[in-house]
Amino acid sequence: MMARRTFLILIALAGLLVPAVALAQPPGLEALTITEGEDGQTWSLSIQVLVLMTLLTLLPAGLLMMTSFTRIIIVLAILRQAMGTASTPSNQVLIGLALFLTLFVMAPVFQEVNDTALQPYLAEEMAPDEALEAASEPMRDFMVAQTRESDLGLFLRIAGYDQVEGPEDVPFTVLVPAFMTSELKTAFTIGFIIYLPFLVIDLVVASTLMSMGMLMLSPMIISLPFKILLFVLVDGWSLLMGTLAASFFI
Template identity: 55%
Template sequence: MNEVSGDSAIQVLLLVGALTLIPAALFCLTGFTRILIVLGFIRTAIGTPTSPPNQVLVGIALFLTIFVMAPTFNQIKTTAWDPLEANRITTAQAVERAQIPLREFMFEQTRTKDLALMVRLSQTREQPRTYRDIPTTTLIPAFIISELKTAFQIGFMIFLPFLIIDLIVASTLMSMGMIMLPPVFISLPFKILLFVLVDGWALITDSLVRSFSG
C-alpha cells in the first residue's frame, strides 16, 4: 500500500514538474515556432504592426499547432498516456514510448543537412548509422534550425507580392512629384484589399498545414 502511494506521489511530482516545461516543449518540439513566425511575417508584410494583436496570433498559432500535431498527440495518448493511467507501465516506460511518435514527427520535418550539422557538432565518438542512434538532444536543435529556415522561406514568399505593391506605389508617387507623401499611407489599403480579395488567411492556413505533410 505504501509503495503504491509512493509511486503515485512521484507521478504527481513529475507531472507538476513537467507542466513547467510545457511552454518550452511547445516551442521546441512542435510546429508552433514555424506557424507563429509565418503569422508574424504576414502582419509585417501588410504593414499593420499591431493588427492582429500578439494575443490573437499566438492563439491562432496554438490551435493550428494542435490541429497539425493531433495525429502525433493521439499516438502518444494511445501508446504512453493510456497505459500509464491504467498502471500497466511505469513512468519511465511512458516517457520512452511518448518519444517515439514525437521523434518521428521531428525527423520528418528536419532537413538532413541540419541533422548532419548537429551530429557533427555533438562530437560523438561513434557516428550514428540510423535515426534511432541519434539522441533526442541532438535531434531537437536540428529540428529547431529546420523550422526557422522553413518559416523564413515561407515568409519570403509572403513578402514578395506586398513588396511589389510598395514599389509600384512609391514609383507612382515619385513620377507625380508627391515625394513628401509617405508611400505606406497609400499602399496599405491596397495591400489589405489584395489580402482580402485572395482570401489570404485561408491560403496561409492551407500552405502552413500542407508544409508539415510535404
C-alpha cells in the same frame, strides 16, 4: 488602554493555542515513500505529483521546441509585418491562431502518444519510464520528418557522433536543436515568399508618388489599402493556413 490590554491578551492566548492545535493535527503524508515490489521501486503519489508539476513548467518550452508552433507563429508575424499593419491582428490573435493550428497539425502525433503511452500508463499497464519512452517515439518521428539532413548532420558532428545507424538512434539533445534550425529556415523561406507581393505593391506606390512629385506623402498610407484588398481578394487567410498545415504533411 482597555482596548490595548484586551488586544495583548488575545495575542497571548493565540500564541498558546497554536502549539496545541499543531499537536492535535495528524501527521501529514511523507514527501518521499519508496516501496520495494516485485516489479521494482514504486514512488509515492506525492512524488509523482511533484514530478508532474515540474514537467508542466517545461510545457511552454516543449511547445516551442518540439512542435509546429514556431514555424506558424513566425510566418504569421512576417505576414503582419509585410502588410504594414503594426498591431492588427494583435499578438493575442496571432498566438491563438498559431496554437490551434498547431493542435490541428499535431493531432495525429498527440493521438498516438495517448494510445501508446498515456492510456497504458493511466491503466497501470506501463511504468513511468516505459511510458516516457513510448511517448517520445511519435514525437521523434515527427521531428525527424521535418528536419533537414544537413542540419542533423551538423549537430551530430558538433556533438561528436560520427555515425548513427538510424533516426531512432539520434539522441534528443541533438535532434531538438537540429529540428529548430530547420524550422527557422523553413519559416523564413515561407515568409520571404509571402513578403514579395506586398513588397512589389510598396515599390509601385512609392515610384508612382515620386513621379507625381508627392514626396512628402508616405507610401505606406497609400499602399496599405491595396495590400489589404489584394490579401482579401486572393482569400489569403485560407490560402496561408492551408499552406502552413500542408507543409507538415509533405
